[in-house]
C-alpha cells in the first residue's frame with residue numbers, strides 16, 4: 001500500500017489498538033495526531049517490507065504517544081470486551097515444543113506443539129490488554145496482545161514499560177494467532193499469562209538466534225550486581241510498584257541466592273501484592289539464616305507473621321510470636337491471630353462491631369472464616385451441594401466466608417469515567433468492569449497460591465467442564481514463586497473464566513440497597529463454601545453480607561443431612577423472570593416448592609404476575625387494593641401451593657398497600673397499614689403468631705409475636721417492614737407491642 005493512509009485504514013488501525021470509538025473519532029479529527037499516526041500507518045500495513053520490524057516499532061511508538069494524548073484529554077471512554085470464549089492455555093514444557101516463526105503462523109488458530117521465540121520491539125500500550133510489537137528471528141513481526149497479566153489492570157504505563165521492556169526476549173507457548181475483533185490487523189493473543197516465558201538473554205535459547213533489527217533503541221540497561229538490583233528494586237518500592245520491585249529483587253537473587261536483604265525486601269513487596277505464600281517463605285528463609293543482626297531478624301519475624309496472618313494461617317502466627325516474645329509488632333499480629341482463631345474454631349464473633357465497622361465503602365472486614373456444621377457432599381444420584389451434618393436450629397450460624405477475591409468499583413475510582421461492557425457468552429449476561437476485574441484478581445490469587453488454584457479447580461465450571469479436583473482436599477505443601485514472572489501453576493484461564501461466570505456473588509449492601517436500585521457497577525466476589533450452595537427460591541439458609549464477607553444462617557430448623565440452599569434470584573421476583581434468569585445464567589430449571597406451586601397455577605397466572613411486577617407502584621389506595629386483589633386471584637389453591645406455603649410476589653403489593661394506607665390517612669389507616677405490612681411478612685414466610693394491635697398482650701410480654709423456629713426466606717427486605725410495624729404500633733400508644741416487634745427485627749438480624 002503506497003501513499004497517504006486512507007482515513008478508513010487509519011481508523012481501523014486505531015480501533016485495533018482497543019482504543020474506544022470516541023478516542024478514535026477524536027484522534028481522527030485532530031490534525032496533528034492524524035498526521036503523526038497517518039505518516040506511520042503505511043509502514044505497519046506494508047507487512048512484507050524487509051524493514052518492517054523497525055517500522056512497526058517506530059509506528060507503534062507514535063501511536064502509543066497518540067493514545068496517551070487521547071487519554072490525557074479526558075474523554076469518556078467506552079470499553080467493550082467478551083468473556084466465556086473458552087480461551088486455552090498451554091501445559092507443555094518449552095523443551096517439548098517446536099519453534100515456529102510468525103510467517104508460519106498466519107492462520108487463525110492456536111499453534112499446538114509449538115512455541116514462538118520473539119523479542120519486544122515497541123513500548124507497550126495498555127488498555128484492557130497490553131499490546132506490544134514483537135519480531136522473531138526470521139524478520140517476522142506482529143502485534144502481541146496480552147490479557148490478564150497480574151497487577152496490570154490498573155497499573156501505570158511506566159510499570160507496564162518495566163514489565164514489558166523493549167528488547168525482552170520471550171517464548172510464547174502454543175501461541176494463538178487471530179484477527180483483531182476490530183480493525184484489520186491480525187495479532188497474537190495471549191490469555192493465560194503463564195504462556196509467556198521471559199528468557200534470560202544469556203540463556204541457550206536466546207543466544208542461538210540473531211535479530212533483524214539489531215540493537216533496538218530504548219532498550220533499558222540493567223544492573224550487573226546484587227546491590228545494583230537491590231537499589232533498582234528499592235526505587236520501584238518507593239514508587240509503590242510492587243511487582244516491578246519483586247522482579248528486581250528476584251533478578252538480584254539470581255546472582256546471590258542467599259542475599260538476605262534482597263529476600264527481606266522481596267518479602268515486603270510480596271506482602272503488598274498479597275502473595276502471602278511467597279512472602280512467608282522469603283521471610284522464613286531470612287530467619288533460618290540465624291543472622292547476628294537483630295534489626296534484620298525483627299523485620300523478618302514481622303513479615304513472616306504478617307504473611308501467615310494474610311494466609312489465615314493463624315497457628316503459624318502464634319508459632320512465630322512464640323519464638324519472638326520481645327517483638328512488639330509480632331505480638332500485635334499475634335493478638336489479632338488469637339481472635340481470628342477463636343472465631344474460626346467457635347463461630348463466636350463480635351457482630352456489633354463487625355456490623356458498624358463494615359458500613360464504609362469497599363469494606364473488607366478483618367475477621368476469620370468459619371465452617372459450622374455443614375459439609376460439601378455429592379449424594380448418590382444427586383447434585384453436589386452443601387448439607388448440614390447435624391440437626392440445627394433456625395438462626396444458627398452455618399458459615400462465615402471471606403472471599404477468595406472481591407472487587408468494588410471504589411477500588412479503582414479512576415475508571416469511573418468509563419462505560420465498560422463485558423458480554424459473557426457463557427451466561428448471556430452483560431457485565432461490567434467488576435466482572436472483568438474478577439478474572440484478573442483470580443489469576444493474581446492463583447499465581448502464588450497452589451491451594452487457591454486447587455479450590456478453583458474444585459468449583460462448578462459448567463456442565464461440560466467437570467471439576468478437576470475433588471472437594472474437600474487436603475492442603476498441599478507450598479513452595480515460593482521461583483520468580484514473580486512464573487506462577488506456581490499454569491493458569492487455566494478457561495476454567496477461571498468459567499468459575500467466575502458460574503460462582504460470582506453480587507456483594508449486596510443493605511445500606512445503599514444497590515441491588516434494588518439496579519446499579520450497573522455492583523461489587524462482586526468469588527467465595528469457597530458458598531459456591532457449593534445450590535439454589536432454591538425458598539432457601540433453607542439466609543445469606544447476608546458484612547462488607548465482602550458472606551454470613552449464612554439456617555432459615556428454619558434443619559435436620560441432619562438436609563440441604564443448605566440460598567437464592568440466586570429472589571423468590572419475590574415473578575416466576576417467568578426467575579425461570580428465565582436461572583436457565584440462562586445457570587442452565588437449570590428450578591424444582592423448588594415455590595416453582596412447583598407457580599407452575600401448577602398455570603401460565604395465565606404467571607403472565608399476570610409478571611405484568612403486575614413490571615408496573616409502576618400504584619398511586620392511590622384503591623389501585624393498591626386492586627393490585628393485591630388481582631394478584632391474590634392468580635393463586636390457585638393447589639396441593640403444591642399448600643405445601644410451599646408462601647406467595648412471595650405478593651410481598652411488594654402488600655408493601656405498596658401499607659404505604660397507600662399511610663398516605664391516605666383514612667379512618668383506621670394505622671391498623672390497616674399494620675395489617676398490610678404483616679401480610680407482606682406472611683407471604684414471604686414469616687409465621688406471625690400475634691396479629692393484635694390493641695388490648696392486653698396475649699401471653700407473656702417477653703414472647704415475640706412471631707414463630708422463631710422459622711425465618712422469613714428473604715431477610716434483607718424484612719427489617720424495614722418490621723420497623724414500620726413497630727413505629728406504627730408506637731404511634732398507636734402500643735409501646736410494649738412496638739418493643740416486641742423491634743425485638744423481632746433484632747432476632748431477624750442476628
Ligand SMILES: C[S@@+](CC[C@H](N)C(=O)[O-])C[C@H]1O[C@@H](n2cnc3c(N)ncnc32)[C@H](O)[C@@H]1O
Pocket residue numbers: 383384385459460502503531532533534535536585586587588589590591
Ligand atoms: C454455584 S454452583 C452450585 C453448586 C454446584 N451444584 C456444584 O456442584 O458445585 C451452580 C450450579 O449448580 C447447579 N444448580 C444449583 N442449584 C440448582 C437447582 N436448584 N436445580 C438444578 N441445578 C442447580 C446448576 O448447574 C448451577 O449452574
